[in-house]
Amino acid sequence: MTPLLSVSDLRVGFGRDRQANEVVRGVSFDLAEGETLAIVGESGSGKSVTALSINRLIDFGGGRITGGAMKLKRANGSLFDLMTATEPQLTGIRGAEIGMIFQEPMTSLNPVLTIGSQIEESFRLHRGLTGRQATAAAKDALDRVRIPDAARRLKYTPNQLSGGMLQRVMIAMALACNPRLLIADEPTTALDVTVQAQIMALLAELKRETGMSMIFITHDIGLVAGIADKVMVMQNGQAVEQGELNQILDNAQHPYTQHLLQDVPHFTNGSTTRSDGRRDKDASTEPALKVDGLVVRFPLKSSFFSRATGAVHAVDGVDFDLMPGETLAIVGESGSGKSTTARAVLGLVRSTRGSFSVGARKASAEQSALPVQMVFQNPYASLNPRLSIESILAEPVIATGGRVNVAAKARMASLLKRVGLPKNSLERYPHEFSGGQRQRLCIARALMLNPSVVVLDEAVSALDVSVQAKVLELLVDLQSEFGLAYLFISHDMAVVERIAHRIAVIYAGQIVEIGDATSVLSKPRHSYTKKLIAAVPTIDRRHEHFELDTRQVPSLVRPQGFEPAPARWEQFGRDHMARAEA
Amino acid sequence: MRMLRAIFSHGSGRIGGVIVGVYLLVAVLGMLGLTPHNPITQFRVDRLHAPNSAYWMGTDLFGRDVASRLMAGIGQSFTVAFFSVAFATLAGTVLGLAAAWLGRRWDGVVMRIMDVLLAFPAILLALLIVTVAGPGTWTSIVAIGIVYTPIFTRVVRGPAxxxxxxxxxxxxxxxxxxxSYIVTRxxxxxxxxxxxxxxxxALAWSLLTEAGLSFLGLGTQPPAASLGLMLSDSRNLMETAPWLMIFPGLAIMISILGFNLLGDALRDILDPKMRRAPA
Structure with missing residues (x-):
């Protein structure tokens, strides 16, 4: 039987010298009807380019297919040559036969049009429906992706819907014409882990319902287990290994696949947490950072002149302490208040109530440094592109009234060396460094002032998985070397498991569970923690069935003067407690 | 140096760069008085001479050498343009940064004032200011500067x-x-x-505005030369002595073209997204 899609020796080049700048170098695969192929690789591996070549969208991205063959079996059984097809022919294929969803649902939709009109457009274009028919079809499409209250949501504009809802809308649009092949390019990367689980469940269910084939592109090999039949691992534009799911996951042959499966952080339910925790050893030490009853509220005003009618309770009574040399991970989903907590600790956000004390660290006399420093999520945005690395590292020194003298320069050089950057980095500019190197620079900058506490706000989230592992390793080494306390903000449970001694789970502005990392991850007590942990994809859960959950996150907007009820805590073991649930 | 090389490897940048370069040279010569003849000396016997070997661009009604006057005029116009743009850049940058950084009321007040200024057509606003303050080189510099300040304020505030x-x-x-460190660095x-x-x-626009003001007699005052003034003087002699109009007219046109081409090129060169695109 001829496969639905057959790609052989696909080559794609960019720029003027396309032969020299080949990004995809001879990729071949077959995809049968109803089958799901997962393409796994890191950024720059050519996985997205491969996908964009299939529906020839690559032509618009500056790339050119330089060689190979691609044949699609159409619905009527005829073979369609995707290589030689003209643009008008391809327009008929895209959407109708090959649907596609992208990584960022927020930017893939037009912000000024209602989602209803955007879904209707694909029905108008491909099926010639108009007026009421199109509206009805759009409502059905939303029902199909399990968006509750679909008729009303049609009138919403994209900003009124959450990321997960928008990705469902994108899926609804991609499936509008019942394509027989769906290309999903990192469809869940921008989403929270519980939302990711729901989108994965939805895709699996839709696949079952419609019998469509799917090409699923991801950097997370853990995600593959839940959905793929076949896996192709890509590195540097080549497929280094491909085969059946079980064969790849259990019996990987290529060293790169083995590296992805072993060295990269994977979630293991608390069985690989760090064992160098200090909490039990000496109970007498002062905490490096103590946060007491932190409350951050943003007042809501309906207009400039009116008084506040309510407030967004971003952080609602958070307490924790952080010992020197310890990592406390704050995990939660977007909008849970974890970043606001971090920013409040640093004074970037004004806290409404609460107190901080930064423990007395034996700081040498010449250092009048701030004891808390921060490393941000996006290594591309957190370094000023117009300043040399020397100026960037000098900034904290200048800011605290210091001089950039021989001693400061020596410190720059030693820190750069310590974080693993080349010697000549000082005269260079941020754009000359890769994402991982930039994050190392940010770490070096944060350490310039000898802080006792470093806040790491999703510090490795923007990095490629194998770079992530190396930066985590560096962080662990630096921690033991300088006795740093880390406040590690993250949504990624696999990463948290690698670095945390203790974990605080935050939900709707409140800590719902806090305690020893092993204990929290292996025996979660609060229902939200359980849900969060259950949603983490792992390579051990194959074709597991996720429950579709269409509940929305509760609103954090409260009326003026609202105070949450004081928490009741239940203690489990020595260092593990969870908020009692009603 | 790298900037110059980038400009000259960019198609329209090369043309714009050469034009602006030549103009700058002429302007400097004109200001230093290194002209073929004295621009205000009246050669009474040679009135309204067509271009010849002695007077490359002919002479005007008073027997003044048009080429020399053109050079002096370019010098004059460029002086006004440069100072007024410097004024607008400085004022606009300070106001824009203040609006963006201080936010809230500052932002509101500054930007509303800019909106009011922008509501007037450029030449009308300049005319208004000059009429109130009296004509002259320095008042036109200030007037043109004020006219273009709102544009710089907006250009700075958004990205800031x-x-x-x-x-x-x-x-x-x-x-x-x-x-102050954050704002500057x-x-x-x-x-x-x-x-x-x-x-x-903005240099191109202010050249044009200066020419307009002088044309209306509110900019550079005679007998000093300026491109707008020369055009204005040529009005009644258009048919008998077309060179009086053609040369200053062309001078204005080509300079505007040059600055616009250069501006487009700089926009391409400085836009990181365009950096890799073939020029």
Missing amino acids: LSLKAREFVDAARTFGSSS HLLLNLVAPLTVQVTL
Whole structure:
């Protein structure tokens, strides 16, 4: 039987010298009807380019297919040559036969049009429906992706819907014409882990319902287990290994696949947490950072002149302490208040109530440094592109009234060396460094002032998985070397498991569970923690069935003067407690 | 140096660069008085001479050498343009940064004033200011400067607002960097590119506005030469002595073309997204 899609020796080049700048170098695969192929690789591996070549969208991205063959079996059984097809022919294929969803649902939709009109457009274009028919079809499409209250949501504009809802809308649009092949390019990367689980469940269910084939592109090999039949691992534009799911996951042959499966952080339910925790050893030490009853509220005003009618309770009574040399991970989903907590600790956000004390660290006399420093999520945005690395590292020194003298320069050089950057980095500019190197620079900058506490706000989230592992390793080494306390903000449970001694789970502005990392991850007590942990994809859960959950996150907007009820805590073991649930 | 090389490897940048370069040279010569003849000496016997070997561009009604007057006029017009754009850049940058950085009321007040200024057509506003303050070189500099300040304020405020929300500004705050340090090193330094483009384009507009003011007799005062004034003087002699109109007219046109081409080129060169595109 001829496969639905057959790609052989696909080559794609960019720029003027396309032969020299080949990004995809001879990729071949077959995809049968109803089958799901997962393409796994890191950024720059050519996985997205491969996908964009299939529906020839690559032509618009500056790339050119330089060689190979691609044949699609159409619905009527005829073979369609995707290589030689003209643009008008391809327009008929895209959407109708090959649907596609992208990584960022927020930017893939037009912000000024209602989602209803955007879904209707694909029905108008491909099926010639108009007026009421199109509206009805759009409502059905939303029902199909399990968006509750679909008729009303049609009138919403994209900003009124959450990321997960928008990705469902994108899926609804991609499936509008019942394509027989769906290309999903990192469809869940921008989403929270519980939302990711729901989108994965939805895709699996839709696949079952419609019998469509799917090409699923991801950097997370853990995600593959839940959905793929076949896996192709890509590195540097080549497929280094491909085969059946079980064969790849259990019996990987290529060293790169083995590296992805072993060295990269994977979630293991608390069985690989760090064992160098200090909490039990000496109970007498002062905490490096103590946060007491932190409350951050943003007042809501309906207009400039009116008084506040309510407030967004971003952080609602958070307490924790952080010992020197310890990592406390704050995990939660977007909008849970974890970043606001971090920013409040640093004074970037004004806290409404609460107190901080930064423990007395034996700081040498010449250092009048701030004891808390921060490393941000996006290594591309957190370094000023117009300043040399020397100026960037000098900034904290200048800011605290210091001089950039021989001693400061020596410190720059030693820190750069310590974080693993080349010697000549000082005269260079941020754009000359890769994402991982930039994050190392940010770490070096944060350490310039000898802080006792470093806040790491999703510090490795923007990095490629194998770079992530190396930066985590560096962080662990630096921690033991300088006795740093880390406040590690993250949504990624696999990463948290690698670095945390203790974990605080935050939900709707409140800590719902806090305690020893092993204990929290292996025996979660609060229902939200359980849900969060259950949603983490792992390579051990194959074709597991996720429950579709269409509940929305509760609103954090409260009326003026609202105070949450004081928490009741239940203690489990020595260092593990969870908020009692009603 | 790298900038110059980039301009000259860019198609329209090369043309614009050469035009602006030649004009600058002529302007300097004109200001230094290194002209073929004295621009205000009246050669009574040679009145309204057509271009010849002695008077390359002919003479005007008073027997003054048009080529010399053109050089002096370019010098004069460029002086006004440069000073007025410098004024607008400085004022606009300060106001734009203040609006973006201080936010709230400052932002509201500054931007509403700019909106009011922008509501007037450029030449009308300049006329108004000159009429109130009296004609002259310095008043036209200030008037043209004020007219183009709102544009610079907007050009600065927008990107400054987005830079202000960038993580490196947050990072700077966590070190305890002072506001002045953040504004100069993190905001201003990143605004150099858009400002450069804007300055080049504004030079073209202010040349045109200066010519307009002088044409209406409110800019440079006779007997000093300026491009607008020369055009104005040529009006009644258009048919008998067309060279009086053609040369200053062409001079204005080509200079505007040059600055616009250069501005477009700079915009391409300084836009990081365009950097890799073949020129």
